[in-house]
Amino acid sequence: MKITREQIDHVARLARLELTDAEKEMFTGQMDAILAYVDKLNELDTGGIIPTSHAVPVENVFREDVATESLGTDRALLNAPDRSESFFRVPKVIE
């Protein structure tokens, strides 16, 4: 086994996914098969190989520190599931 049910519980918590038992069961088997498949990468010796994060060179882009038009409060709150005045409203964080 590449992955256990306990690891699936742990990963689901990290990913902030409240999975059902049936989903956890299914993902355990499927991820096990996928991880067994991706193990084939270990056939390759990658010693000294530099990892690629982007296919084109990416560098930091600077711009002048000038104010430009921004989204604005009203438009930013347009899709808010819940709001209060100019804030996003969420369930109580601290009891």
Place this chain on the structure above:
Amino acid sequence: MELYELTIHELHRKLKNREVSSVEATRSMLERIGAVEDRVRSFITVTPEEALKNAEAADRRIAKGKIDVLTGIPVALKDIFLTAGIRTTCASRILENFIPPYDSTAVAKLKEKGIVLVGKLNQDEFAMGSSTESSWFGTTRNPWHPDYIPGGSSGGSASCIAARQATATLGTDTGGSIRQPASHCGCVGLKPTYGRVSRYGVIAYASSLDQVGPVTRDVADCAIMLGAVAGHDPKDSTSVNLPVPDYSAALVHDVKGLKIGLPREYFIEGLDPSVKKAMDEAIATYQGLGAEFMEISLPHTDYAVATYYLIATAEASSNLARYDGVRFGHRNTDARGLLDMYMLSRDEGFGTEVKRRIMLGTYALSSGYYDAYYLKAQKVRTLIMRDFIKAFETVDVILTPVAPTPAFKIGEKFNDPLQMYLSDIFTIPVNLAGTCGISVPAGFSREGLPIGVQLIGKPFGEETILRAAYAFEQNTEWHKRKAEM
């Protein structure tokens, strides 16, 4: 011929000569959408009011003599492109009611040219899939046969073109999501070089692999659409600051002396006989036109799918962390606290394939596994890129199948994710290498399903693959066949 049947360049000629108005062309298209949509289900949202408003504006612009090649042309967009004021769902329940406050750069560029937006197209949820079956809004059907998938993830972009429900469309391609559905539906689909088109306002799946590109009726339309959306964008730091060539000018009917590579690793067991036949015939066509073939090797091909499913899922797990029910998107209202709200909102909002990929990506990035999976995959990605760099030292383009088989049946691979992933084996390496590829119609299976072949170019070699695709198209009849419906 009905107006909805025309290509961009054909309709443009009629608009320019004032033979027809954009309103007439748009009405024709909206009627066509209405007539066939229940059999194809290409769209998540049809926008008839927006379309007619755009068409009237286009006609006023044409009357002033300010016509661009795209002015007044009915276009539909994959529902991954943010469209200001028009619902954009990415085919997910989590964005079911999301109304973007701004346009993606690609859409803004098309609007400047005066396109008519007829609607937003179905896709796999968050572009994760090869069949458009993972959409929250239901499965799109292949216009050539209703029992078969249209391909994915840009399945609606391809089915819409094959069913003549828009003159042209845009899709996105992370591991083959433009080229594979284009192949399965008998369209032309191009994935540009990474950085060629801005990703600003395109809902992110795997940011180091995602690219925007056209799905069209023919190669000339593909060149027009690519030229319209390509170019540097200060809002996307990965967009490349290189001049945009005149892609239409690249469409010369001449491939004499063009060096075409055939990678031996792509002629695998399990290649469908009809795909093999299409490849053989394509080779013969190019030979007849004076192109030179040589066998090449892309030795790490067999590792591409594994590499992709680690890198893409890792990036996805990070990108999709933003859907937490706080600022936009679906929120569970019964949650007892903040953490509970995150977990329940995401559980309800995401479909199975999206959850599976978030889980896999989170695992690949998690403490203790990062080096073994994510970092290892990034190193193999370097080897795959080097394969292409070496190949392009001796050839100008690489010719391959797009997919090992024609479109498969709806439901056939849906519960076997690994088999689904393996169907992208010929398109994924191009995304990992960051280079460009185009799918062009090249044959049909016994069941009458279209088959495409892929031309892969050097980074920023879009002109060369467009020219090679154009020469092929002008010497074959495949693109002239139409799905009967």
